[in-house]
Amino acid sequence: MEISPISVISVLFSIFFGVFGVFRGLSNYPEPFMNNAEIVIQTNKLTKHFPGVIALSDFSFALSKGEIHCLVGENGAGKSTFIKLLTGALHPDSGDMLIEGQRFSVLDPHTAQALGIQVIYQENILVNSMSVAENVFVGCEKTNRFGLVDKKATVAATQNIIDSLGIQLDPEELVENLSTADQQFVKIIKSLALNPKVLIMDEPTTMFNSKDAERVLQLVKDISGRGISVIYISHNLKEVARIADRITVLRDGQFVNCHDTAQENVDLNVIAREMVGRPVNLFYEREKSDIGEVILEVQDLKLTKTSPPLNFSLRQGEILGIAGMVGAGRTEMVRAIFGADQRAAGTLRYKGQIVNPQTPAEAIRLGFGFITEDRQKSGLVLSMNIIENTTLVAVDKFGKLLLKRRREAEAVQTFVDQFKIKTPALTQEVRFLSGGNQQKTVLAKWLYKEIDVLIVDEPTRGIDVNSKAEIYKLMAQFVKQGKSIIMISSDLVELIAMSDRVLVVRNGAITSEIAGEQMSEEYIIANAIEVN
Known part of the structure; x- marks a missing residue:
């Protein structure tokens, strides 16, 4: 085969620019590594089509040993497709993958796992009726010499991983009794039990409050410190900037840029602009609507016979924010109002009339809607x-x-x-x-x-910055029509930007109402966390 002089010159220029770190941005390829022995995964021009959609186009990517490489992009940018190609859930139409020196045109789930690639998805993959230890080793059970499951060895092995991570978790506790945060830790432990070389984390903190999210971020750093490579997907750009060694931006299935955090000061506005393709305001400023009369009064609502009474009101044209830590009782409160859960006591007065919706269907007929967190x-x-x-x-x-x-x-x-x-x-x-x-x-x-009253629980969880802004605008338009929103959110920036007032819930009780200049992240957190 003849090689033209032009091809030789092109290859030499590519090598030259890669070595000096300026190749990034001149082609679809991320910056190549100086030490090829440190590369764990390298992909070359991966492409995947679906009917009417190019999910991924000529995408090249590299991951080094012990690196935290973050993937960012709008929903539909190609992040999930790329992960599914790496784990064998999908097969590429073209391109190939180099995994620790072995070249593959396609992977299957078994091969990917054998190569040490583990993924932690947003969705719950745990068995609620099983213990933590049973979940960690389900499918790869520890057995004794008779081939029977060795419960003692299973619990001990799980405890060893828990201790090494420095977290508090009972390996014999049923998963259904755990908080959302602890269930996420179980998924991480389950992946680490298989001794991965690459750990892929898809929105690992999306269901967490700020305190538990911080625990996850520290855990990710500890994992990378052990030499495990991490591909970290998140829409939380602040979070990404804190932990990333490199940040790769995808848009419309294509590579846009790769930022080396050791070589540059990461500007989140630049990354957001690269994700969307135009300037974007990371912090939405809502135009306030006229606040009218009270449309809903909640009086002495009790979720159980022993729970504290809940009292608050909602006005026309108002967005009433609900803050609190995960497990504080925020969701349970609105579910009871919507008729999804039974109420032990209390009165609901809607448009001046006492109402008693016992089911969601009854609440909908009254004029209520409910966007659930899942x-x-x-x-x-x-x-x-x-x-x-x-x-x-x-x-x-x-x-x-x-x-x-x-x-x-x-x-x-x-x-x-x-x-x-x-x-x-x-x-x-x-x-x-x-x-x-x-x-x-x-x-x-x-x-x-x-509807006239919309309850929204975590309205923008797992959503990119552009879609967030569009949903905020739709919510703002809704209340400008004189309708009302009750909004639960763990995103305090979102809560402050969108709410006219914020109720803080702690241990099933409303502990404070915050409005005006008091609405700050620090003040909300101080009221949401038990200090003593």
Whole structure:
């Protein structure tokens, strides 16, 4: 085979620029490593297509031993697709992967795991009815010489990992009794039990309050200090800037830039602009709406016979924020109002009338909507398309016996356009949408129902900065119409920017109401945490 002089010159220039660290940004390739022996994973021009969508295009990436390499990008940028290619859940259309010197055009899950690649997904993969230790070693059980499960050895091995990480966890406790934060730690322990060389973490702190998120970040640093390479995916750019050795930005399935935090001061606004393709304000400033009369009064609401009474009101045109640590009772309170959980006592007065919704269906008929914290489990029917999900609670608008499909599709198209839901077709199943577009679909469902009070639990969890801003605008437009929102959020910046008032919940009780100049992160945290 003949090699042209131009090809030789091109290769020499690529090597030259890579060595001197200025190759980044001139091609799709991330900066090559000085010491090839330290490379654990290197991918070359990975490409993956789905019907009507290029999920990943000519993506090249490198990961060194003990490195924390963060991947950032909007929902749908290609991050999850890339992870699925690395773990064998998907096969690339073209490109290849170099794993510790071995070249692969495709991987399968078994091979990826054998190579030491472990992934911790956002979704709960634990068995609630099993103990921590049983979950850690499920599928690779420790057995005695008779081939039976050795419970004592399983518990001891789990305890060793727990001790090495410096966390407090009982290996014999049932997972269903653990907090969300501790369940996340169980997933991390489960991955470490398999002695990974590469640990992939997908939004590991998305369900945490600031205190527990800090514990996870420190744990990630400790893991990388052991020589385990970490691919860390997060929409929390502050978090990324704190722990990353390098930050790779993806947009529309393509490599945009790679930032070496040891070589440059990371500017979060620059990264956000690279993610979105235009300047973006990381901190949304909501235009306040006119606050009207009280629309909802909660009087002496008790979740159980022994729980403290809850009293608060909600006004027309108001966003009432609910703050508190995970497990404080925030979600339980709004579920009781919505009729999803039973109330032991108390009165609800809605539009001046005493109401008593015993089920979500009754609450919906009154004019309430509820965006739950887990959009995939309780907000959407993943196997149904955008049209069906959007009209799910208002399908009776299109006929009693026979649905007027064309009118239904036209109505949904209006919301898709207004909400900027990215989809190749209205008939796309929502499980194939990005997280941000799934959340917009949930919001469209309730706004189409023409409700008056919307309860939102963690409205932008796991969503990129651009989608966050769009959802904030839709929420602001909703209350400007004289309607009202109760918003639970663990993101204090979000809570302060969006709320007219903030109620702080601790141990099932409302401990304070914060408004005006008092609304600061420090003051909210001080009221949310028990000091003594």
